[in-house]
Amino acid sequence: MSGHISMRVNAGRLAGLTGDTVRLPCKVLRLSDDSAIVEASDGGQVEIQRKNVDVTGTYVEVVGTVVDASLIKALATIPLDSDGELDMTLVNDVIELTFESRFDKIFPRYHVEKEFIALDNSW
């Protein structure tokens, strides 16, 4: 995998991307010392392993590696501060669009065979 790819994803797409670095825009539901439970843009809940990574704010983008379909090991978080709510339906629609093949020249792809697995899961 060349270049720094960290595509924005939702909970449903994690299963096909184990081992890859992703970006998860999410709402923080529960925070504890070493971890956090967040809600992704498709409503799915994900656990974030966050040793020494700050999670501040309500809406954040978690950049990390996918451990499995419901666990991400955080490398960094980026606050998504907003005066109002972050429109997660909009976020989810955009995320799904970015994976469409007509945009293959705009967004890099993870391993092709993993994309097929993700498609199978979503059907």
Add this chain to the structure above:
Amino acid sequence: MSSNDYYGNTGGGGGGFLAGGSPYGSTSGSPGGAGRKSEIAHSLRPLTAFQLLNATQAHSDAEWMLDDTELGQVTIVGHVVSIQSQATNNLYWLDDGTGRIEARHWIDSSVEETGSNAITEGSYVRVSGSLKMFGNKRYVNANHIRPVKSPHEIYFHLLEAMTVTLIWQRGPPLRPGQNPSTTVPPAVSSNVTGSSAYTAQSHTAAANNSQFSHLPKLQYAIVTFIQSQHANEEGVHVGAIARAVGGTAVTISNALDTLMDDGLVFTTIDDSHFQIAA
């Protein structure tokens, strides 16, 4: 859509595609060729880092090309991975999820980047400028860099990059009633027959489309026909509408009454001329 001055050009550079499309560069020898090149140079294209990293340059003084299209100014939204402050410029390492690229912002000592405009690591920013290569490292020479106004700007930018790239590949979205064969993608050389498709009207019409798409068939056909006539304040005569759309005087008249009640059309110079409400 952004209210950027340059935005009007990104939809296809209205009128600039006279002779010699971009694959031929500016060697067409026609006066339109040179004019077109400076038009593109002033256009502002929203892109991802991945696209910037894939752009190509024939030689170090040549223009940048992306998928057979010339690039002018570019804009990108990404998060700041690191900042290196030097004497004359600041170096920002940006990551937007699709790749990483450097942005170099020359310090203007008369302008202080403080307070709400301060750029911090781990925050999202919008950068506008031009793509440059130094040695074999590419970077964005930033004219403008500022924090994003809201997290929605990240998603707006992704959608804008997708839309503009599709328009370059396939031509602008169809206006109501327009025949698909008359639209030509801007990246392909064309004569000016399709020029009306590239003007700002196509954006308005695409917006109007959704306003009318819920209408019953006859009313939709009527508003589509009126729009396609490019009429001025005089509007379109009801006879022309009836001939184009079909139906009896009664059905047309009733449809127009309903459209007027809904505020979608209005009468102009007399009761027989109609125009679309803006």
